Ligand SMILES: Nc1ncnc2c1ncn2[C@@H]1O[C@H](COP(=O)(O)OP(=O)(O)OP(=O)(O)O)[C@@H](O)[C@H]1O
């Protein structure tokens with residue numbers, strides 16, 4: 681059974697339909713990437729999984745159980761955490777307070793159990809955050825802010841980490857640094873869904889790739905089985 685499954689997931693903003701019948705699976709230990717052009721529905725898809733917008737109750741399954749009707753806070757408790765597009769740190773709190781907030785309402789595990797994230801462990805993953813722990817987020821570089829947003833999500837001890845464009849606006853060397861931490865997060869037993877506009881980056885880390893086009897799934901498969909032409913067509917249309 682997949683850890684997470686979307687079945688014919690649709691999503692609306694008022695009368696506007698943003699997703700049309702998306703099917704997706706994520707297995708335990710897997711990293712998948714969702715690519716697609718601006719407005720394709722990638723963020724909407726993550727928001728629907730995280731309970732921030734509603735689809736049909738049984739259109740999202742976690743461990744085989746429907747979660748589509750649950751409140752976002754209950755979905756965090758189950759072990760699904762979102763690193764939102766644009767980082768969304770709390771501007772009036774320090775870096776450390778932002779991290780601590782992530783632990784509220786999260787999933788409690790046995791101390792030192794696999795996947796049990798503490799401040800110390802987040803600081804060892806991103807040492808710069810420890811140095812900047814008393815700073816306001818606005819004084820951090822874009823890369824440091826992204827690290828704080830990832831750290832905040834990890835503090836809820838997720839079994840699934842949903843990452844929305846973590847490389848957006850960052851210098852290549854910083855992107856490399858942040859991506860280098862993903863295997864360490866996976867090693868804690870966390871599966872990852874990456875939304876990424878950078879196709880090359882997505883192909884490097886993803887076990888499987890999903891491409892969205894105008895709210896529809898246009899392509900899915902293992903990166904090594906897909907041709908550049910297929911991906912180009914699925915991404916941009918033809
Ligand atoms: N709050 C909203 N109200 C109305 N329409 C919205 C809202 N958020 C997104 N949309 C629309 O839904 C569609 C999908 O948007 P979404 O943000 O999911 O795309 P995306 O693939 O994440 O794009 P991007 O790469 O720009 O982040 C777009 O047409 C967008 O204009």
Ligand SMILES: [Mg+2]
Pocket residue numbers: 722723724765844
């Ligand atoms: Mg988006």
